[in-house]
Amino acid sequence: MKPIQEAARHIHRADTVVALTGAGASADSGIPTFRGKDGLWNKYDPRELATPEAFARDPVKVWKWYLWRRKKIAEAQPNPCHTTLAWMEREGILDAVVTQNVDGLHQRAGSRHVIELHGNIWTDECTSCDYERTNDPEAGEGLEYPELPPKCPECGAPLRPGVVWFGEPLPPDALLRAQELARECDVMLVIGTSGEVRPAADLPILAKSHGATVIEINPSETALSPIADVRIPQRAAPAMEELRKALEEA
Secondary structure (H helix, E strand, C coil), rough: CHHHHHHHHHHHHHCEEEEEEHHHHHCCCCCCCCCCCCCCCCCCCHHHCHHHHHHHHHHHHHHHHHHHHHHHHHEEEEEEHHHHHHHHHCCCCEEEEECCCCCCCHHHHHHCCEEEEEEEEEEEEECCCEEECCCHHHHHHCCCCCCCCCEECCCCCCEEEECCCCCCCCCHHHHHHHHHHHHHEEEEEEEECCCCCCCHHHHHHHHHCCCCCCEEECCCCCCCCCCCCCEEECCCCHHHHHHHHHHHHH
16 A cells, blocks of 8 residues: 555544644745755854844844745745645544644645644744734735834834744643644644654654554655654655545545
8 A cells, every 4th residue: 555545544544633744844835944955054053043042142133034034935825735734624634733834824725723833933022021913924014124123012122033942942832732632643644844853853752652643744754754654755745735635535
């Protein structure tokens, strides 16, 4: 049996299916990944752009980089990976998407049950008070500001992008819900993630330890490949397109 058909068989038999997505899920939308030979962290130093210390040193530089990323994402469209996961949710096949991505493409594709482990790039958070706002890229929001860093309209302190930086904890509610889903699911689809960033990378291991079938979709072997019950060595978009056909035909 081919891996796609085997994956579809496991999914059809499952009561609870959860997807964990990484940068590879958005790669076919033109969003650069972070690791691998063409990854952003091979071109840019994360210590200069994605840490609280970098923001404290040079918030203008950090904001310029995130505005560049926002513009790239605003120009992108959800690909068949995103749209298939949204379809699976609508059909009652998929219970939730747990994502390491911050681009919001799952929501733009129509997914409703999305747990964002690393925040959302379209959110502005105050560095002093509880103020936050989420911009709408389709309305052109959050792509430029009169000054950098932008200021909080409530207290005047600098705003920062609402993403999780290196050295910061994950949002506790998101992590707790993701862990609950990992323990409860019968199948976990692991799509386009390197398996190198914890605690997200621990979720498939947690799912496996509670009896779930782990299905990995990634063109390259990863740190999670050894625990995968089914491995589909393809890019996320074409693999998920094939998986949708297999699920429709089964």
